[in-house]
Each structure stands twice: as C-alpha cells, then as structure tokens.
Amino acid sequence: MSGLDAYALLRPWWLLAVPVIALLALRAASRAAPLGDWAKAVDPALMALMARRGAVLGGRRQANLAAAVAAGLVALALTGPAVERKDAATFRNLDATVIVADLSRSVTEGGGLKDLRQTAQGVAEAAGTRSVALVVYAGDAYLAVPPTTDRDSFGTTLFALDADTVPDRGSHPERGLALARRTLGEAGVVAADVVLITDGDGIGEAALREARAIREQGWRLQGLFVPAQVSLPAGAPKPDRAALDQVVAAGGGTAADLASPAPVLDAVGASTAQHLAAGGYTVLAFADLGRWLLLLAMVPALILFRRSA
The missing domain is CATH 3.40.50.410 (von Willebrand factor, type A domain)
Structure with a gap:
C-alpha cells in the first residue's frame, strides 16, 4: 500500500465547483473596476459632478477576492479531504x-x-x-x-x-x-x-x-x-x-x-x-478534515463584514 492510500476525498464531485467559483471570481473582478456597470449607466457629466461632491465610492476588488477565497475553501471542505484513522x-x-x-x-x-x-x-x-x-x-x-x-x-x-x-x-x-x-x-x-x-x-x-x-x-x-x-x-x-x-x-x-x-x-x-x-x-475508516477548512474559510469571510471609515 502506498502512502497516498492513507488519504482520500470522501465527496470528490464537489471538485467540480472549484473551476466554477474561479470563473465567477474573474468575472466579478472585471466588473468591479472601479464602479462596475454604473459608469455605463450614468451620464458622464453627472458622474463627474457626483465624483467632485464625494458621492461616488469606487468598487472594491478586495471584497470580491475575499468572497472567492471563502467560496473556494468551502468547496474544498465539501470534497471531504480525509486521512485514514490510526485505529482503522x-x-x-x-x-x-x-x-x-x-x-x-x-x-x-x-x-x-x-x-x-x-x-x-x-x-x-x-x-x-x-x-x-x-x-x-x-x-x-x-x-x-x-x-x-x-x-x-x-x-x-x-x-x-x-x-x-x-x-x-x-x-x-x-x-x-x-x-x-x-x-x-x-x-x-x-x-x-x-x-x-x-x-x-x-x-x-x-x-x-x-x-x-x-x-x-x-x-x-x-x-x-x-x-x-x-x-x-x-x-x-x-x-x-x-x-x-x-x-x-x-x-x-x-x-x-x-x-x-x-x-x-x-x-x-x-x-x-x-x-x-x-x-x-x-x-469508521477516515477522519474528515473538511470542518477545519470551513473554519479557515471564515477568515476571508470576515473581511466581507469590514466597514469602511
């Protein structure tokens, strides 16, 4: 038995979610610079006036990145990465x-x-x-x-x-x-x-x-x-x-x-x-490590709740 036999993915079909999340993250990042579609929807002169008055806040790429990282970690957790129990x-x-x-x-x-x-x-x-x-x-x-x-x-x-x-x-x-x-x-x-x-x-x-x-x-x-x-x-x-x-x-x-x-x-x-x-x-055979990945996903998720000054 090779060393790799001691590791397993209990729900490997969740790996299909990872490339989907990556594509959604790329699309969100491209639409968030700096104001998404607002620049196309608002008259340029009106947008310039609102910017001078401080009424325009640019999009934040960090929020999209944090959401993508959190979603990716959740998807990896759902795949069920596991190690063989020592008492198996x-x-x-x-x-x-x-x-x-x-x-x-x-x-x-x-x-x-x-x-x-x-x-x-x-x-x-x-x-x-x-x-x-x-x-x-x-x-x-x-x-x-x-x-x-x-x-x-x-x-x-x-x-x-x-x-x-x-x-x-x-x-x-x-x-x-x-x-x-x-x-x-x-x-x-x-x-x-x-x-x-x-x-x-x-x-x-x-x-x-x-x-x-x-x-x-x-x-x-x-x-x-x-x-x-x-x-x-x-x-x-x-x-x-x-x-x-x-x-x-x-x-x-x-x-x-x-x-x-x-x-x-x-x-x-x-x-x-x-x-x-x-x-x-x-x-009885494997210890699921997915719960620890869910805890790790909470770190980038907390960034989404950060309030700007």
Whole structure:
C-alpha cells in the first residue's frame, strides 16, 4: 500500500465547483473596476459632478477576492479531504475474505488445480491480518476452512485439495457463492471480498442472483479464471471466461486470469480503511478534515463584514 492510500476525498464531485467559483471570481473582478456597470449607466457629466461632491465610492476588488477565497475553501471542505484513522486496523474483524474454489471435473482434470491452489494461497497472503475462509464446490458446496487468521492451517488444508475433495459431481457455483454469503453474514462482516476461482462452468442465472446479493450486502465479488491446460475428456464442460466476467460484473468486482492475478490481489490487499469506506462505513475508516477548512474559510469571510471609515 502506498502512502497516498492513507488519504482520500470522501465527496470528490464537489471538485467540480472549484473551476466554477474561479470563473465567477474573474468575472466579478472585471466588473468591479472601479464602479462596475454604473459608469455605463450614468451620464458622464453627472458622474463627474457626483465624483467632485464625494458621492461616488469606487468598487472594491478586495471584497470580491475575499468572497472567492471563502467560496473556494468551502468547496474544498465539501470534497471531504480525509486521512485514514490510526485505529482503522482495529476493525479488521469486520473485514474478511472468502475464497470460493471450483473443484469440479473440468478444473481438476483440466490441469489447473495446482495453479488454483497457489493463487488461492496468494489471495490469502494478500488479505494480510484479516480473516480468510475457504469454500469448495463441485456438485455441492462445503466450508473447508471457516474464517481464520491462521495462515499455516489454511495453507495445509488448501494444498490438500484434490479431485476427490468434493464427492458430488457437477458444477454449481451458485451454491459456493451462497455458502460464502451465509458465512460472511453469520460472522457479522461489514466489508468483504468473495474471490471466485473457476473456469466459468456452471455459471448461470442462479449464480448471477447470488453475485447481486453479495453486492447488495456491500461486499464485492472478485473472479480468477482457470484455463484448461490439457485436453479435456470427451463431454467435459469447456472453460467459459465470458461467464466469469459476467458474474463478476454483477458482483461489482474485478476479474483476472490465474497467470496474471495482480488486479484481484490488489483489490483484496487494499487497506481495511479502504474496504470499510467502499462498504459505506467511511466514518469508521477516515477522519474528515473538511470542518477545519470551513473554519479557515471564515477568515476571508470576515473581511466581507469590514466597514469602511
């Protein structure tokens, strides 16, 4: 994680107000020198007479500048500049990762099982100190490892997976996703990544419904595609990357290949504060500094109330 990850703009769309304020300030400054449009509206002779009698007060550029500075600071305050709270890491129990591994025939006989295990281990390591669970599925789904921070026991179970781990034939990713969602719900997790590692077989409308349900909970579904590395037996399902992309899009996450999993690892490896903020729990993760900018905006605003002698 880079140092910039500790900073954020909670309401970045307010940045659009800054150039608008700058344009309005320039326009106001041009019209305030020295009397705005009064010089055009009043007869020149009458204006000269009034000036000699001391009845004409010139425009003040300072007031326009002070108003522009105050408005600009207010706009910047509304963007919500924030820093990550020092205690954000203490909320890691609210942030978890569930790996959903496809152990159907097309994966185990397609030569991708070894890479699947290695990449799943990489996902667990990317999660850092947060808890990780493992769900495996084929014809049915099982919780192989409940949420844990013990990477040694997790790795032991992970590398023991083989073609006979799930006795049920078939491929039902929706059952794996449903079990992942239930596991997160029972743990009271508020920010989570569900990482589906599959060749795309069996993904249909039921899996899409589960992906949307995961997204509605404020969690994200990431996907890693397992390509076939050997010729599959006759009648075996073929890998389907397009299906994986579709279900991941429904889950609001990122899809990648096993050979280049960096986008998914980066998403899982983001800080707890970033995950909480993405899940709508920004107040737990970041301290909003906008209030201090509002106090600073009061300084030029006070100039607007200064009375001339």
